[in-house]
Amino acid sequence: MFRRRSSTLDAARVGDREALAALWRIHQAPLLRYLRSRRTPSPDDVASQVWIDVATSISRFEGDDDDFRRWLFTIAHRRSVDQIRRAVRTSAPRSAFAVRAADHAAGADVEHEDHDALDRAVALLATLPADQAEAVMLRVVNDLTISDVASVMGISEGNVRVLVHRGLTRLRRKLSVTHAPVATMKRVP
């Protein structure tokens, strides 16, 4: 999914429109899902602000595609934190599922089913604590290294491992509880 696109990055550094659009098409979907999993209010607006920040500073950026992803999610992490704090000051944030359902437009049945699967996955991930959901999203879904996740979240690598482990364990428990047979308690005479 993520390959080295040094030529695209080089073109984007000088402001090439096609290169900027290519970067946007590659990273927009993971960025939106990452923001939704963190229960960020108005994820589309935050994503747009993240891309404007990227375009503003990309001429000074140096690195390959992996470095660019780490840089992109670092900006998204900070923007998400700001947005969540702003939303907490104004009103109570909505759930990720409700946010996605409100932003989602109806389409074909197959696409609707895919959207439902995606929305349910994001909603399940959003039930985790915010730091665990973010660590799982970055490490497992977006395949960032432990050091990159630690750099994005501003925590140590050991803490990232613990958060990922606890997040996956909690997800498994939720899934097992969902699909476990209903236990009937026998009355002891």
Next chain:
Amino acid sequence: MNEFDDLTDLDDVFGPLRSVARPAELSQENATVDLMVKAHRTSEGKQMFTSRRARIATLVATGVLGFGGMAAASSSPGGDDPVEVPVVEVPVVEVPVVELPVVELPVVEEPVVEEPVIEEPVVEEPVIEEPVIELPVIELPVVEEPVVEEPVAGDPDPDTAFDENTCRPGNHGKTVSAVARGEFPGVSVTDAAHSSCGKSGEVEEPEVEETEPEPEESESEGSEAKADRPDKSDKGAEKAANRNSNGNANSNGNGNGNRNRDD
């Protein structure tokens, strides 16, 4: 039953999350990319400004550190102990060299305007001869001091009622003593003291050279030399007189004693 019933495994969760982008997620491509292009264009000027600011800040920091280190080294109280200043490595900012196109301006030959030379007339200032004022020579009148004739011994003194013809032989003191003893009845001792009995009539000058020689010839020569000077002749004479008077005091004492012995 809840909303996660169809998610049986972790792959069911991460599969949709790793899937390709949905069309709905890419619906705002044009608007977002336009904003990105605008943001990139506006950031180019800011980048130059930031780069210049960074260069200026680097130069200022280097200068402050350099002068601060020199000042700290020069103001060390020990003086002999060398102060180890930590070497601060300033990151080198590589600034891209921007080659500006050389614009050749057309050479415009300006007409040479010869300005007329204006010769200013030479003005000779008249020489003013100041008149010589001859001051009149004032001849001061010569004042002749009156010659005071000192009384001669033996002559009757008009200031006293004492008959100086009846003086006792000897010095003045014997006559005064005789009057005091009452040998001259009717004559007061004051008149006898004012009389010229026994006085020689000449001013007795001390015989300095005879009684007491000068201790050093250089002093006398110096005093003479000083006296010979035209400017300081008065002061030299006064100093010599003071020395003589001092010497006279001693010599007079000795002289009087000698005279008393002689008498």
